[in-house]
Structure formats: structure tokens, C-alpha cells
Amino acid sequence: MNGNLTRRLYIIGAGFAGQNLAREIQSKGIFGKVVAFLDDDPEKIGKTIEGVPVLGPIKDVAQLLRMNPADEAIIAIPSASREYLRELYGILKKAGFEKIRILPAIAQIIEGDAHLIQTRTIDPQDLLGRTPVVIGLKESLKYLRGKRVLVTGAGGSIGSEICRQLLSGGAQRLYLFGHGENSIYQIDRELRLLQEEGVGEKATIVPIIGDLKDRAYMDYIIEKTRTDVIFHCAAYKHVPLMEENPVAAIENNVFGTENLLHAALRHGVKRFVLISTDKAVHPVSVYGASKFLSEQLVLQAARTGSPGSYMVVRFGNVLGSRGSIMPLFQKQIEKGGPVTVTHPEAKRYFMTIPEACSLVLKAGGVGENGKLYLLDMGEPIRIKDLAEQMIRFYGYEPDRDIKIVYIGLRAGERLDEHLWSDEEVPVDTEYPRIKRVERTQTPPFSLPEILEALRPICFFDPAQPSLYRDRQKLRQVLHEAIPTVMMP
Template sequence: MVKHLQQRLNQSRSRPGRSAAATWSGERGSPSRGLRLAVLLLTDLSMVCLALMVSSSLGHDRPLFPANLLELLVLLGIIAFAATVFVGRRLYRSLIRHMGPHAVWDLVGAVTIVALSFALASFYWQLDVAPSAPGIFWLLLFFGAGGVRLVTRAYYQVSAERGSRRLVIYGAGESGRQLLHALNHGSHYEVYAFVDDDIALRNTVINGRPVFPSDELEALVKAQGIAQVLLAVPSASAERRREIINSLVGIPVHVRTVPKISELVAGRASVNQIQDVDLDDLLGRDPVPPHPELIDSCLHDKVVMVTGAGGSIGSELCRQIMASAPRELILFDISEFALYSIEQELRALCQQQDYRFPVVTLLGSVRDERRLESLYKTFKVQTVYHAAAYKHVPLVEYNVAEGVANNVDGTWSAALAAERAGVETFVLVSTDKAVRPANIMGASKRYAELIVQGLAQRDTPTRFCIVRFGNVLGSSGSVVPLFREQIESGGPVTVTHPDVSRYFMSITEAAQLVLQTGAMGTGGDVFVLDMGEPVRIVDLARRMIRLSGYELEGDAVSSEHIDIEFIGLRPGEKLHEELLLGTSVAGTGHPMILRAEEDSVDFDVLESATANLIKACADLDCDGITKILRDYVSGFEAHEIRHDFVWLKQGRVGKRARQVAQAENVSVLPVSKGQSAPKS
């Protein structure tokens, strides 16, 4: 449930109303620490006194020790000496609930010293005790003092487990055992058992926890009230992880994982950093493996610029570019906060990995062609990844002129400035929504593709290429963060339509695809990823609900269920997306990356049309914008301006469009996370 269990544990200790066991355990500097030390010391000294009396009198025909003044003085002296030894040996430095092997050895040492003092006193003063008395004394004192500690520890653990959540660790290997050790230091979780597929581990016990086969997990969850299953299989392959997760989808239990072995080996994570199921695991397909030689060819020892560096894709591009050791990395973004955030992250990464190249942060708009050309020339930029764009479909529908201006004028200015500055490679990051678009955002991105294709027709030293992919899991505005937020709030999870589907890829995979296409491009290329079958959004929602430990309304057997609510397609959305305009595709040097053969527009024609489109944006002429987009973007014929807030306020939306908009109950503000979208 948390990434840092120890922080949560520390917070819980500071809360009022702690149990008697928590008070008994005490913390350094707390008011109960002095009382705890005094009680433990008095208990141990009582054990010393009792052990002396019993060991001296046991099996020996004599009165109960001490029988005279000398024996009384010896008893008091040994008790005083024991107090000095126990405190001096720091016998009370360990909290009883965290007592481990080191505490046992501390106790052995202290008891041995006190027993030797009893043996020396018996010899020196010729006490009337059996020769075996010091040995019996050692045994009685060790097991007496140790028993008190064990009983106290057991009491604390039982008290702590009353409010803890039972869980099962899937994986009884080294990572699972380390996780058990980490969880034992907290009071929020009770590890009930391990689950493992290894036949050799069946019917065994590890650190007091039984190991069950995986096929008994569902019965175990229901019988024992298991709240969570923690996957501790960091070294498992991606395919094996998905098999395990798929087997857990139908079980009403919250599934979480520890970091992967690559993150553990690299030192970027520790085994007790529990997290939600990886987005790659939610994807349900194998990620596309990168070709390092393709990534490095446009990055290693090159001056690289990323526009929109503070965005979801742009920031991930920057993280991966760092690993290829560029000569210089330049971050360009209009958002001061986004640029500051990614700069701080990358500078910390530079220190951690001992990177020696400079990271430069530059504020500015991609629509400022003169500034971009100056920056390209000043820093001698060789590779540009153009990721700056407005991508949120409904928001662009609400802000037509600004959305088109940013996506079209921004691409025109960035690409033309790159050509004039002699940039070697220019890569445009595009989207599947550019294929036969049903919305302004998609149409603007397809027009941006046409600009790059048109520039590539000319005799230019710059290699222009385009990379097109589907939805990115975990990016800003994507469904996964929204679904997680809604699940944490108790639902419902909102899905636009029962049949809506999308192509999905992880954000890491998307960035790797973008970086590799720079090496493949010959000029005007459109690269797409073979992404397999599209994913139904409602299936993704169901998968996330079940992996979060909830049931769906239809199959719920308890009150802990979350509903799925269908709210209707939002402005500009389609039921299904496509990746290709036509059917003509060719292979590349990567088995999962395809080169699409698509129509383009002559640059001279496009140059004039782009000037008119930019002017229409400046004039807030939404009709003019859509007319130009209809003329040049294939599949964008039937779109009408119905939702632009400025035009609605100014009354410039046509009568028919206004009636449609009113019928759809369009809200006055854009839809944000967690809010219901306008219903259709």
C-alpha cells in the first residue's frame, strides 16, 4: 500500500492511543523508555536472585540460599554486579519486538559474565553450594531472562496483529524472505503464508510461515481473509509475470509487486518498496524490445534537443537519452514548472550515474521560429525530438484555434528552423488519432505530419521522419491514472462506451520507439509499431478493479465492490482508433516497427495552405480552420465546431451546431480527472 513501509510505521508510532504492547516497546527519547528500562532491569535482577537461590539449594541438603550473612552479602553483590553488567553490555538497546540474533548473543554474554562471578565468589568464600551450581545458575538465568523477552515479544506481536491486514507473499525465494523480514518490522501487515510454484517447497515452513502451492491461493484467500497478495518474483520473465497476474485477476484480493530484478540490481529500488502492478503487466502483451545500436546512432556524442521536454513523452525521452551519453542534452518547454521538475530529476540522475555531459534547460514556445533557429545554431543541435503538442482530445475541442496553432504552427516553426540551422535529424512524435481523425486534435496532428512529409520532399540536409503510436499507459490524461484515482475513491470507474477500444503501449516503450526511428528514417517516413490487437477500455477497467482487491457489481459476494459507469463518448472521440491510413507497409531493421507508405502534399501547396491556417487561428476563425483541415486531412470531412468555448460565448457557433451542443448538455468548463464527461 505504500512505497516506504518504515515511514508509515514511524507515523503510526506517533499516533495517540497506542496499545500496551506499543508502550512497552518504547522508542528512543520517548517518556516510556525510562519506565521500560526500569521494569526490564528489575525483572532481570529478580531472575538473578531467583536463579541464585534455586541453583544453590537444588539437589543439596542445606537451607534455602542465603542461609547466613555472608551468603546474603554475596547475593546482594552479585545482583549489583549483574545490574552493572546488563546495563554495561547494552542489553536494553534493542526493542523487544525487533529482537534478533544479536540480542540473543548479548544476553548470552551478559549471563556468562554474571555466572562466572558467582563461580569465583563460591570458590573464594568457600560457599556451601554444589560444584554444579554456577552451571545451573547460568541455565536458569538465561532461560528465565530470555523467556521473559520471548513472552513479551509474543504478546506485542499478537496485539499488533489484531489491527493488521493479512497478506500472502507470492514467491518464497530470496526476495520473498527479505520482504517478510521488512514487513515484520511494521505493524500494518501480517504475513500469513508464502505461495510458490516450486514443488520442492511445498509443505515446508520458512521463518514460521507455511508455503502453499499456487493452485490453493484462491481457497486460502477466502478461508483466511487475505487482503493482499505481494508478488516477490523480481527475476521472473515478463511473460511469467503476466501469467501470474492473469491467474490472480479472478481472485478478490489486492495484488501488488516488488520492483523488478533490473531495478534492484541497478540500486534504483529495494525489495521492500511495494508498488501497484506495473503498467507493462496491465498491458497484457510483450513489450517491444529496443535495439541499442539504433537508439545510440542519433544520440551518442550528439547534441540532442527535446521540445515539450516537461511532458509525459518528452520527459521519458530525456531519461532514456541520458543513458546513451549525448554530448549535450537540451530541454525545451514553455511550462516553467514542468521544465524545472524534469531538470531537477535529470540533474539528480547525473549525480547518481556520474554522467559528465551538460543538461541545458531553455524556456520558449515552439511557435517562435526565430528563437528556435537561433537556439539550434547556438548549441549546434544535431538531433531534435519534437514532442511539444496539445494531445487531450476534449480540451482541444474546447479550444480549437489555440490547439491547432500549437500543433500545426509549432511543428512548422520547429521543423523549418531545424532545416535552416542544418539539424541532422528531426523526429515528429505523432498519434494514432491522426489516422482518419474524428476530432480537431487528430486532424491537427495529421496536418503536422503532412508538414514534415512536405519538408522531406525538398533537397534538404535534414532527415525528417514521423513516429506514430497509440495511447500511452500512465501518461498525463490517460485512463490508467484516472481509473486508479477512481478506484482509490471507491468508484465508480467511468468508461465512455462499452465497445470503445484503444491501442496501448507503455511510456517506456513509446520513448524507445521514438528514439529508434531517428536512425531508420530516410526522409518523410511514417513509422508505426506493430501493437497487436487493440484493448477494450472496459476490460482494462475490470482488470484494474479486480487487481485492486475489489469485485464487480455483477459478481460481488460482499459489499466491497466497485461499479463501472458508462458516461458516453466525449467530444471528438471515436470508438476505435487506427494506426495506418492505407494498407501499404514495409518492414524496417526492427521486427516490430513498420514503415507506412502514405500520401503527402506538395510542399508549395502546403506552404500556402499552412500560412492561411495559421492566419485563421490568429483570427479565431474556427470555420476557416476546419475548412482547411478538411481540404488536406484525409477522413476529416464531417467534423463541425460545436464545443469551442470562445465561439459558444460569442454566439458564433451555427444554429444547428448550437442545438446539437445543447442537446449534448455541454458543460461550461473542460472535463478534468474524476469528473463525468459530457454525455452523448
Template sequence: MHWSRQALLAALIDLALLATAWWLAFWLRFNLDMPDDFQAMMVHALPVPLLAYFFSLLGWRVYRHIWRYTSVAELIRLVFGVAMGGLLVAATVLMLRVPNFPRSVLLLHPMLVLLALGAVRILARLLLSGGTQSAAQGKPLLLVGSVQDAAIALPALRSAHQWSVVGIVSPLAVERGRSLQTVEVLGALDELARIARETEASAALVVSAPGSVARREALVGASEAGLPLLTMPRPDEWLRAEAGTLRKLELDDLLGRAPVALDEKGLSQLLAGQTVLITGAGGSIGSELCRQVARFGVAKLVCLDVSEYAVYQLEQELRAAHPQMRGLYYTANVREPQRLLAIAQAHLPKVVFHAAAYKHVPLMEDLNEVEALRTNVEGTLNAARVAGQVGASRFVLVSTDKAVNPTNVMGASKRLAELVMQGVARMHGTTQYVAVRFGNVLGSSGSVVPLFTQQIARGGPVTVTHPDIVRYFMTIPEAAQLVLQAGLMGQSRQIFVLDMGDPVKIVDLARMMIRLSGKTEGEIPISFTGLRPGEKLFEELLADDETTEPTPHPKLRVAKVSGLQSVDVEAVCRWIDNAGPAPDGAALRQWLQSQVPEYRPR
């Protein structure tokens, strides 16, 4: 190894301690009164332990450690080094057959060495890191979570010095009164407001797992105490300048779940060096797909959206984040098959992700029904045909949970889009066609989150359609990652559904957002407006054992869709084309029901 000045100093200190421990072992063996002949034996035999322990510690890489950051892992390595050194000394002394050598020294010496070397390292860490006194100079901070969760966050906080941890608030009643590195568990979550006042805490850091009940309960207590809620930086934020700073708790942290485990190797083989086309690339899901795909080193990323501004924003972001990637940005409409075909023929994409769609239920339910058919159904037909015509290996349709037993035009149009995709799949056997259904995505355009944010900013009221309405939620990155995973593992004509976790009451979502804004329901009222046309009170559970089958990925299941259900793709296309600019709404719904028998208009 390369010897730095610190490593040489550590080795010299260790050798001095080894010699001292050798003398002390003899001294203790003879009850503090060592005979002269044994003093000579001790001096003559000293090179043996010095060499044995030095090479043993060197072999266990003990001198690579930095004493300032000594931890349990370093101490364990030291134990092995000392044990090996003790065995080497014993073996050498026994092989040399030193006459009258006190064998108890061979047992005492390793224990004294371990005590001395371990103590000096721990002392160095305490002195060099400043102990707990430097941390006490920071702003008072409470940790919200179990002792196990707090143990992970505490070292990072103490090294940052801007925070002084004054206590832990645990969701586990049995942990009250316990302490972690001198930090005491002061109480339970329902006592957060009282504890915050007593400790004069400036903020509370939530260290419990994302999506846990503890996080949501902490939000209530923090709101009552007027206490800012913080959380640790995300993994990508550790790589940037603000890595050491805590960030405000966000809605994603309350409703999100453990990170999705992706088949990175398989996705890299599918996407690296390939051309990928994404429609609806400017939308919330489409743009996140672009970000995720760009990570895998695609040769070309063809981004297509009807919105000029959305394409411009996406272009600026991706060029800054991935300057080495060749991105091509088109303003085009999936309802124009010739334009779509021309773009695809120019670049010959290997994988096509089709995210372009109209998805706002009330808006598509009245006045715009035919637009839902033209974009969601005919647009999917065009994109699927083009993927087959240019020889793409995979086509992935982004669908929705509202396609399950639809009660509205938007959901029925997406179910018909799935059927159309399956019809096109029969014509192009070399292309794998799959669809992915998922529920509401936090922060996506048209979702309740941006609406609630605007209403809270205006001072309320926050409008909820019904006190009992529930929905399934996931974050935008989670949804995009699972779309990629389904595209990798899917077989043609399969429809995947995502494990959306537990449903969330919309009124609870509204309350969480109000409290995250630092307000209470007294300041920002909630009003109930009644269900809108085509809206369900409960969405069907998408990932149960009765309606789906498992896959190798724990968050993906395959929908049990009847193989007998099919549509005449050409007839569907003709009807939409012949519908005219303003077809009768009742006639449109009647025709849509003939194509999607499970559609039940409300």
C-alpha cells in the same frame, strides 16, 4: 589462479576422495579381497591418478566454483574434468605398460570419482544453504504461472528466506499434480481463491510473462480471495537496495509486453557525444525520451517545454540520475519560431525529437480548435524548419494513431503536422525527417489511467464512454524506445507506426485497475457516459500488412502514405496566422478538411 583458503580446502578434499576411490576401484575389482601384490601396485600407481585428475580439474576451472552455489552448470564442468582425468590416467598406465594392471579399474575409478566429488558438492550446498527448512520460516507464498516460469523464480525466493513457497497455481491443466523442487502444482487459475484459503497464503507471486493472459486471470482470482499480487523486481531494481524484495503488480505488468530490442550500437553511434534537442521535454513521452537519450552519453541534452514546473521536475531528476551530463533546461514555446531558432543556434543540435503537442481529443474538439492548429501544426513547422536551418542530421516527430483517418480536430491537426514535416523535408535535403505514430500510452498525461486512478481513490464511479470501446496501449518506456529506434533507421519523409499488440477494451482496463486497488466492481461501480465529440469506438489497426510495410525491426513498420499527398506549407502557415483569436469552428473544420481529405468530422 589465486588460491583462496576455500579452494585449497576443496582441492585437499578432492585428493582424499580420489585416493579413496582409487583404493575402492581395486577393492571392487577383486570382489572385496585384494591380493597383496595388487595392494602394492595400487599404492605405487596412486600418484598417477592424483596428478592427472588434479590438473584436469584445475584446467576445467572446477576450483573456481563455490560449493554453496553448486548448480547443474558446475556439475557439468565437473563431469568434463573427471572424464579428462580418467582419459589421462588410462593413457599414462597404458604407456607405462604396467604389468598385469587390471584394466577394469580404469573404468571403475572415474565413475567412483564422479560420484564422490559430485555428492560432496551437492551435500555441501544442502548443508550451507540450509536446505528448504530456512525457507519454510517465511511468509506463505503462492507462485502463479507455469512450472517453467516458477523454476526461474524459485531459487531467488529460497535464497531470500522471507518467503515460504507453499504451492504453484498453473495456467496449464496438464501440470496439475506435478511438483518442482518439492513444491506441488495445486491447481489452475480459476481455483486461486480456494487454494489461497487452503494454504493460508499471505500473497501470490505472478511469475508468468508480462502481458500474458495468466496475469490478467490471476488478478481476478486474487481479488476474490483478497490476496495481494506481487511480481519480481524489474531489471533496474535489482541494482538498488530493494533488489531482493518483491513488488506489487502494476498495470504495466498486465498490459506490457516483452522488452523492446534496441540497436544499442547504432543508437550509441547516433547519440553519444552529440547535442540532442527535445521539445515537449516535460511531458510523459518527452521526459522518457530524455531519460533514454541520457543513457547513451550525449554531450548536451537541450530540454525545452512550455511548463515551468515540468522543466523544473525534469531538471531535478536528470541532474540526480546523470550528474556528468550537461543538461540545459528551457521554458519556451514551440509556437515562437525566433525563440526556438535562438536556442537551436546556441547549441546546434545533431538530433531533434519533437514531442510538444496538444493531444487531448475532447478538449481540442470544442473551444480550443485553433490552439491545436497553432501548437500541433505551426509548432511542428517551426521545429522542423529550425532543425534544417541549424543542420541537424535527424528530426523525429512524435505523432499519433489518431492521425489515421481522423474524426476529430486533434487527430487531423497531427496528420497535417505530418504533411507539414514532409513539406519541410523537401527544403532541407541534409536532414532526415521522420514521424512515429503510436496509440495510447499507459500513464501518460491525458490518458484514462490517471483519470481512473483518481476516480477509484474517490470511491467511484469509474466512467467509461462505451462498453465496446477499445484502444491500443503500450508503456511509456516502450514508446520512447521505439521512437529512438525509428529515428535511427528512418529515411526522410517516412512515417513509422508501432506494433501496439492486441487492443484492450477500456471497460476491461477499468476492471483491472479496480481489482489492482484491492476493490471489486461491487464496491467501485463502472458507469457508461457515451462517446464524446470526435471519439471513435475503434481505432484503426495501425500495423497490418495492407496499410504498412515491414522494417528490420519487428515492432516498427512504415506507413504506406501516398507520395502525391502534400500541402503548401506557406499557405498553411498564413491561414493559421490569419485565423485570429477565435475563428469560427465550422470554417476551421472545413479548411482542415481541405488540407486533410481523409478527415471526417463527427
């Protein structure tokens, strides 16, 4: 406690967000002392706000500061561009700040109060990629006010961020559904702590442990919770791992989605949003095929009598998700390298998790029944370039301090991904970075027939015991229906 009292805090940005943080720090009196605001606005420089002097311009003042080990900088400019954040980070590191926190650029902060609990240590995803689009969440989430919302995979990277943003939506109940007790426990505790600190509105949070593959249980849960809206984020996602476990991928991703849709249709769920992936486009991997079939299941449900709006939202990679390359690169850098990249020309689309989730939530409100929506991911980024930027973020020079080693494409991977297929046409909507996908032709297979062919492979059928868990047969069924899927 005494150590915290000696900590000197510099808040970068004297706007409303920075002022909110200063008030909270001063009122609690246990996190240290706010020594100064640093700001570039000539209207603020030289003034005193909340009893704290405003110094600037930031670049000039930072060079004059004398840091001690307890000093910390908190960047409180939620609307800052990626370019400006990179510049600020360089200035603060050069000035000697070892501890740099950031108030993320999320819509809840831009349009509401900022809280110290929302700050976190700055990391590469805050500086890489393009500047996220700003979406007014309170306005775009009006359709969820008073509703009962269920998020599957609520403990995952996408699901948990959707839950955080849903706190601003005025939902009556927020059901956190997942099969991993630790991840559900963590997001449950985090959301409750955010609420205690004044973030969002007072939705009742209900954690639910369960398995999508249990059809009877999914029906029971949707009926008992009287769910109005479902965001279906749960899926097995790791491509090489799913190539090693292809039956599990289809069992969970395809039949889990079928079970959830069956329950949703039976009990009158009004909105259903499936989170999909660019790997569903001309899929080569079993994971990609599983998501393509999941898309078709939702679109079929919309055509065959959905009680509301059932839709798909497709996008590419997100920065910093669990199991993605950013956490892997970070661990490799921390141990001194090498950083492993599959191929020097491998490219992927990237978007930050908060931006992707804001757009998903927006699309969920404005989307129409039976439509597939696509998030505008910008230009693809070479994985090699991302690795080099991360190495520099941690203060090293690529190939001099930390080696980059190319290991070759793994099973189910390809050099680049596509956001739409040859049979699809992306159409602009009135909403920034949200496109609607129109199909010029329907898939050349019968969805019920392919599901029936896959079912005895995933679930034991006494009449066909030899098919159970037959990986070769599963790939054959997928390849015959979707020729792009690779055979071993």
C-alpha cells in the same frame, strides 16, 4: 529512520537485478532488512546469496510467510512476462503483502545495473496489455553518443520517459525543452537524482523553458544549443479539450512544429523525429488534423533538403499517460465509482510508455529520411475491458462494488482508431514491432496553401482582422482540405 530499519523486505527474483538491489539496500542500511529472496529456480533455492537465503518455489513459500504491516515485496524480474507478473501479484496479495514494488521491465535494467531508485509501487499498467519487446538500449542508442539531443515536451509522459532512457545513450548534452516550468523542473530533478544513484551515463542536463509558437526563440535556441538530434514530443493532445480550443491546437501543434522544423533545417540538425498518433489517420478531430498536418510538414522538410534523417513515428494510446483514461479510472475507483466509459464497444490500441519510447528511440536511429514509421500496437482493447481489469486490480468487482457508467462519445471521439489510412500500406522492417508506412498517393491538398489559410486565424493579421481566432473558419479550412474532419 528507526521504522525503516524494522521493515522486512522480500526480493522476488534472485537474479542479477535482485542481487543488485540486495547489495544496495544492505550497503545503505537505511531502507530495512532483506529477509529473503523468493525464486522459482531450483538451482538457486536453498542457497544463500549476498548473505540472504533463497526460498522457493514462490507460490508455496509465500503462503507460509507471516506478514506484518512493515513487510514489503520488491519484484525484481525485469524480463517477466505480463502473464507471470499478474500471477505473482495475485500470489503476493493473497500472502498478505500490502506494499508491493516493482523494478520495471525497461532495457536499461535488463542490460545494466539495477538500482533501488528505479523501483516504484506496482500499478495496473504493469499487469495489463502484452509483454513489451526487449530492446538493447545501449546498442540501439549508439547513434546518439557524443551528440546534443533536444526533447520537446520533455516534462510530458512520452517526453520524460524518452529522457530517462536517453541517460543510457551516452549523449553529450540532453536539453529538456518545455513551456511548463513545474513539469520541466520535476524531470530535471529526477534525471539528476537517477544520475547520482548511478543510472545511465553522465550527460550534461540542461532544462530550457520556452514556447514552440515563438519562432524567433526556437531559432535562437536551436542555434545556441547546436542541437544534433530532436525528438519532437510536445503537443496539445486532449481530444475533447482541443475541440473546445481548436485554434490553440493548430497554433501550437502545426505552427509550433513548423517553427521547430524551420530552425532545425536552418541550423543543420541531423535527425528529427516527430511523435505522431493514430488519431492522425482519417482525422475527425482538430487534434487529429493537427497531427496529420504535422506529419506532412516533417515529410515535406525531408523532401526539400533536410541535412540528415527527418522522420515520423506514429503509434496509438499509451498506458498511464497524463490525461489518459488510466489515471482517470484510478481516481474514480478510489472515490468509490462510478467508472465512466464512453461506449461499451469503444476500442483503442495500447502500449506501455517505456516500450513505446524504446521503439521510438530505436526507430530514430535506424529510420530513413522522409519515412513514416508505425509501431506495432498488437490488437485493440475494449475500454470497457480495461476498466473492469483496473477495478479488479484494486480489489473490487465490476458493477457489484464499482459501477461502470456509459456516457457516450464526446466531441472529436470515435469508436475505434486506425493505425494507417486507405492510402497507406504498412511494410515489415527487420526490427521487431517497427513497420514502415508506404503511401500509394499524396494528400490531395497543397500544404503551403492550407497553412496560409490557417495562419491569419492563429496569428493576428491587420489586413484580415475578422479571421483572428475564428473557430468556424478554422474548421471550414480543415474540412475542405481533410473531409473527414467533423464540422460542428
